[in-house]
Structures are given as C-alpha cells and as structure tokens.
Amino acid sequence: MGIELLSPAQMAEADRLAITRGPFDGPALMQNAGSAVAREILSRYPQAQTVHVLAGPGNNGGDGFVAARLLAEAGVDVRVHCEGHPRPGSDAEGALAEMRLPLLGFDAFAPQASDVIVDALFGAGLVREIGAPHAPVIERANASGAPIVAVDLPSGLSGETGLVLGIAIRADLTVTFFRLKPGHLLYPGRDLCGETILVDIGIPADVLADIGSRTFRSVPELWRTHIPWPDSGSHKYARGHVGVFSGGPSATGAARLAAISAARAGAGAVTVLSPRQAVQVNAMHLTSVMLKRTDTPEEAVMFAADRKMTSALIGPGFGVGERCTEFVLALARLAAGRPFGLVLDADAITSFENAPHRLFEALAAIGSETGRGCAVLTPHEGEFRRLFPDLADAAGLSKLERARRAAERSHAVVVLKGPDTVIAAADGRAAINTNATPFLATAGSGDVLAGIVAGLLAQGMPAFEAAAAGVWLHAEAGARFGPGLIAEDLPGLLPAVLAGLRDSQGSSS
Structure with a gap:
C-alpha cells in the first residue's frame, strides 16, 4: 500500500494521467474498479439475499454499474437504484449501457438486514452538502441493518477533510483505489469508512511524480531510514x-x-x-x-x-x-x-x-x-x-x-x-x-x-x-x-x- 495520500483533485489528476499514458483507458479503469467491488462482495457476503446498488450520475455510479453487472452474471439478485442519468458520452453511461439491468427509483429502495447495499452515489469528490433525493436514501440505508460497501468513500463524506457534508453513509467496508485520501484517515471519516481496503486498478505509480503529493500515511516506510541506530563506535x-x-x-x-x-x-x-x-x-x-x-x-x-x-x-x-x-x-x-x-x-x-x-x-x-x-x-x-x-x-x-x-x-x-x-x-x-x-x-x-x-x-x-x-x-x-x-x-x-x-x-x- 503506497504511503502517499491524494486529495480528490489529485486523484482526478492521477486518473487523467493514467488514461493518457495507458495501458488502461477510462472504461477499463472503471471495469477494474467495479470488478474489485464485486469480488469483495462475493467473497465476504455469499449468503446475501439481494444486493442493492445505489448509483449516482458520475464515475462513482459507473463503478457501481460495473459491479452490478458482474454480480448479476454471478447469479446474485441485484437491484440498481438511480435518480438521474450519467452524462452523455461518459464512461459511466457506457457502463450503464453494458449493465442491461432495470433501473429502479429511490422510492423502490427497501433493503432488509439480510441484504447488502453498495454505496456508489458520490465517492470522494463531493464538495456540497447532500440533500433530496439522496439524503432520505442514505438514512434508509444506515437504518436498514444491512452491511454497506462504499465505493471509493462513503457518500456524504469529504475526501479532503474527513468531515460529513450534511449526512453520510456509515459503511462496513470501503473499497478504494490507487491511493487513500485524507478523508479515509481523518475522523469522523475513518470511523464511517469501516474497514478500508486499497485496490490496484492499473494506475501506474509514476503519475505521483507529476502530482507531487506532500501528504502521507505516517508509517515506518516514511521515516524508517532516518532512525539513528548506534554503531560500534558510538558512545x-x-x-x-x-x-x-x-x-x-x-x-x-x-x-x-x-x-x-x-x-x-x-x-x-x-x-x-x-x-x-x-x-x-x-x-x-x-x-x-x-x-x-x-x-x-x-x-x-x-x-x-x-x-x-x-x-x-x-x-x-x-x-x-x-x-x-x-x-x-x-x-x-x-x-x-x-x-x-x-x-x-x-x-x-x-x-x-x-x-x-x-x-x-x-x-x-x-x-x-x-x-x-x-x-x-x-x-x-x-x-x-x-x-x-x-x-x-x-x-x-x-x-x-x-x-x-x-x-x-x-x-x-x-x-x-x-x-x-x-x-x-x-x-x-x-x-x-x-x-x-x-x-x-x-x-x-x-x-x-x-x-x-x-x-x-x-x-x-x-x-x-x-x-x-x-x-x-x-x-x-x-x-x-x-x-x-x-x-x-x-x-x-x-x-x-x-x-x-x-x-x-x-x-x-
């Protein structure tokens, strides 16, 4: 796991640089991200009765569409809830077209405790407080008792600050990509993420040289070489x-x-x-x-x-x-x-x-x-x-x-x-x-x-x-x-x- 932390803006730049350099284009990176989410759900929650995917209109929702398709292909009962439509020509629109599952409105979202919820509403790039129609859905998700898997970052949580923007998903598991964001580690964000796993989706590490992150996880890899061990000549x-x-x-x-x-x-x-x-x-x-x-x-x-x-x-x-x-x-x-x-x-x-x-x-x-x-x-x-x-x-x-x-x-x-x-x-x-x-x-x-x-x-x-x-x-x-x-x-x-x-x-x- 890399020690660098990226702000949402820096993560967007990492995506852009990765797409420019290859080998993966935008749809391929989205496919890799959605595959990682689906893989975690299949391995952790094999007895789930139904998987509800809450999808937003952006790339986070696109990751959710990919996960929904792969879960359905694996025989899982999947219900996709979405209000609005991805931007025409976007990677998320392409993922929606490939999904071929019916889109349900938020009013049809009624999860049971035996289900699993995938939060693919907003991810780390959110900068404004959440209101209708998403706030009531988040309230229902949190109150359901069902395990929640957040894609990238629990919706309603700022990836920059770790602060809640009005209301936020309380996840049991967060699947994020390439590098953690400060919001994964700063409270209350750290608590709302539940267990966080970092997945390699094919973004090359050399993009970090262009981004120039100055924020890190404080782990031994950051400072280990500076520890002053004594030698035989020490007094x-x-x-x-x-x-x-x-x-x-x-x-x-x-x-x-x-x-x-x-x-x-x-x-x-x-x-x-x-x-x-x-x-x-x-x-x-x-x-x-x-x-x-x-x-x-x-x-x-x-x-x-x-x-x-x-x-x-x-x-x-x-x-x-x-x-x-x-x-x-x-x-x-x-x-x-x-x-x-x-x-x-x-x-x-x-x-x-x-x-x-x-x-x-x-x-x-x-x-x-x-x-x-x-x-x-x-x-x-x-x-x-x-x-x-x-x-x-x-x-x-x-x-x-x-x-x-x-x-x-x-x-x-x-x-x-x-x-x-x-x-x-x-x-x-x-x-x-x-x-x-x-x-x-x-x-x-x-x-x-x-x-x-x-x-x-x-x-x-x-x-x-x-x-x-x-x-x-x-x-x-x-x-x-x-x-x-x-x-x-x-x-x-x-x-x-x-x-x-x-x-x-x-x-x-």
Whole structure:
C-alpha cells in the first residue's frame, strides 16, 4: 500500500494521467474498479439475499454499474437504484449501457438486514452538502441493518477533510483505489469508512511524480531510514544528550516520564533539570537519568552548552507563566545557534496563550539558519486552540489543514494529537498517523510521546521524521499493551518495538 495520500483533485489528476499514458483507458479503469467491488462482495457476503446498488450520475455510479453487472452474471439478485442519468458520452453511461439491468427509483429502495447495499452515489469528490433525493436514501440505508460497501468513500463524506457534508453513509467496508485520501484517515471519516481496503486498478505509480503529493500515511516506510541506530563506535554523547525540565516538588512525575522515554528512544544521556525545591524529590526516583539543579534560564543555557545537550523538552509539569516563557525563549535562542532540537509540550504551549507571536518569532529565528536548530510543538486540541484560536474555530477546515497552517505560522513541526494525530512541517509536508489505540487516552501518555520525540531529535533525526516516528512508536507501544495501560508502562515497551523495526529494516535491505 503506497504511503502517499491524494486529495480528490489529485486523484482526478492521477486518473487523467493514467488514461493518457495507458495501458488502461477510462472504461477499463472503471471495469477494474467495479470488478474489485464485486469480488469483495462475493467473497465476504455469499449468503446475501439481494444486493442493492445505489448509483449516482458520475464515475462513482459507473463503478457501481460495473459491479452490478458482474454480480448479476454471478447469479446474485441485484437491484440498481438511480435518480438521474450519467452524462452523455461518459464512461459511466457506457457502463450503464453494458449493465442491461432495470433501473429502479429511490422510492423502490427497501433493503432488509439480510441484504447488502453498495454505496456508489458520490465517492470522494463531493464538495456540497447532500440533500433530496439522496439524503432520505442514505438514512434508509444506515437504518436498514444491512452491511454497506462504499465505493471509493462513503457518500456524504469529504475526501479532503474527513468531515460529513450534511449526512453520510456509515459503511462496513470501503473499497478504494490507487491511493487513500485524507478523508479515509481523518475522523469522523475513518470511523464511517469501516474497514478500508486499497485496490490496484492499473494506475501506474509514476503519475505521483507529476502530482507531487506532500501528504502521507505516517508509517515506518516514511521515516524508517532516518532512525539513528548506534554503531560500534558510538558512545553516550555521540547518541545525543536530552535535557528535560522539571516542575516544582508536587509536579515532577511528568518530567521523569518524559526523561525515561527519551532514554528508551535511544538517547545516550538524559538529564532532568530541576528547580532547587524539587531536587530531592527527583533524586529519590532517578537512576540512569541524571539530575541537575537548574533555577534560571541562564543556568539552563550554560549547562546545555557545557554538557553538549542536543535536545530539550520543556512543558510537562513545568508550570504555566512568565517563568516558563523565559526558559522557552532562552532555549530557542540556544537552538538558533547550534544543531539542537526543542520540544514544547503542555505548559510550554499554554504559557504563550496571550502572546503567541512571542513564541512564533522565537521559533522563526531557530529555523533561519539552514541546518541548525529545529522545534516541535505537541499540542492536543485544547492547547492548539490556545495558540491558534482562529484555526481551531475555522468551519470546514480539516485537521490536516489546521496543522499545516499552524506549522507554517509557528515555524515548527506541529504534532496535533488525537486518534488521528497529524504531523505537519512548515515546508508543507504532513502525515496522518494510522495506528492509534484508545488505550493511550491516559494521564501522562502525552509526556511519554514528547520524551520519545526529544530522544530521537537528540540523536540527529530530522524534526518531521522524528515527530512522525515518535507518534507511531508511542501508538505501537500502547497497542502492544492494550487494556489496563498506564503511562508508566509505555517506556518499557519501546525496546521491543524498536527491535522489530530494526529487524524488519535489516530483512528488507
């Protein structure tokens, strides 16, 4: 399965380029798509009493006509429901002519739970809200209890945003073609698609070079080659030194969670930088992680320079306010002058709620020197709103686009967390994570994620790839544990996940 994600417009361009280059013309691609749908229905639902095909007037409907013909030829009782007619001379009109089944109106659509419904109404290209006559049909389909197979994308779902346009089909299975669209992975679209399978219908992969997609699935194929494995000449400081900033004596646990996570992610050295009043609390719980009393931004910068720190994480449990902003701005100045990764989470984000421009200006300076420092922001939706209220409130704007615009504005990689975490870079690249588990919804989980990212940055991994890899590793660890997971479990699961990555990389090379 290719890692590129295509918008509906880009998918239309892929179709056009494929038809121009061959070997398949438009009718042949439609035949391949409809065949894939029919094949899945025959293999998954052999006991279906009747298959109802809901067909729209466009190419999605054409795919449905092909599927209906092939199912009927296989002996299935097929009923095709359509309002309107395909455009004269279109591939869909040709598919309708070959189908030779009667067309029934939507008023004749009365499915039983023992039937199967094929949704071939609109697909991924829909841009307007669904109204009559299609909305009542979608309501009937969803209420029927019959399994629904969506062609390309459930009708009523935006392939661009994953948002519902008025009303949408709730599919049990979605059969899509060539490459996934963002709407397959962004919620609520991911939930409405049910199981999604991607089918090769003959579009050559080389069309992607002309399309130039900048959106990806965040899977190991995207970032695996950037994972910094140690070699025989490595020593602890060659593997990077992470500084994690602790809060006061009653809020030290988050920093320690992040610190051990950075170490488990491969950093050679990790130091918790603690205010004086929390040193004893931290000392009672730290072994392999070092501890340094640090009360002022100046002390932090001096320690970072002296001990060759290559990344820093501030925010988890640190405390909100001007003291936090002073530390962040001092670390940003440090990052602008050397190879250095700065991860800002939790309190470090919230502290700039009333003056986000101060943060963005500081982060812009980091990226002004090519090959120097970098910054990663890891907000959940609430924290995102504090820095980017206009983007959070923009109606119809996808999570993908919100993260992309935030990254451009902040001059940082933005990790917008959630079940469909989006990782976006200021240069326009973005990825949607696909392996999340609901068991990660537990206190401290975000601190672990921030620590993993800081650990990868410390080893010299590029910021976008480090953020994407961190999100995937974090989710994979959570999925391996399952029910009962607490944040303290996650760091200890990372070695096995990383070992699996290394082994699979070796076997594929």
